[in-house]
Amino acid sequence: MIEFELIGEYVELCNLLKLTGIANSGGQGKAMVADGQVRVDGQLELRKTAKIRAGQVVESQGVQITVVGV
Numbered sequence: 001m002i003e004f005e006l007i008g009e010y011v012e013l014c015n016l017l018k019l020t021g022i023a024n025s026g027g028q029g030k031a032m033v034a035d036g037q038v039r040v041d042g043q044l045e046l047r048k049t050a051k052i053r054a055g056q057v058v059e060s061q062g063v064q065i066t067v068v069g070v
Contacts, residue, residue, distance in 0.1 A: 002065045010051035011067070013038065016058060020065055032060060 002020050004011075011019070017029035017038070030048040032038055038045050038060045040052065052058060054069035 002063060004065050004067050005070045006052075006054050006067050007070055010053045012048075013040070013045060013050040013052055013058070014048045016052050016065065016067070017060065020063075022060055022063055022065075037061065 004016065004020055013033060014023070014026050014029035017023040017032060018026045023029035023032055033046060033048045036044055036046065038058065040050065040058050041056055042059075045058075052067055054067050056067050058065040058067070
C-alpha cells in the first residue's frame with residue numbers, strides 16, 4: 001500500500017502511476033489504463049487522464065494507492 005500526498009486539486013491518473021513507481025513512464029501508465037489494469041475506488045477506469053483527488057483509492061498491479069491531501 002502506498003500513501004500519495006497530493007499537492008494541488010488533483011493529479012492525472014497516468015501521472016499518478018508514474019509518480020508512485022507503478023509505471024516507469026507516463027506512456028506506460030497510459031497503456032496500463034487503456035489495457036484495463038487500473039481501478040479507481042473499486043471501479044475499472046479507462047480514462048487515462050482521469051482527475052484523481054484526495055480521498056480516492058487507486059489499485060493496479062496488486063498495489064493500492066491512497067491519495068491524501070496535505
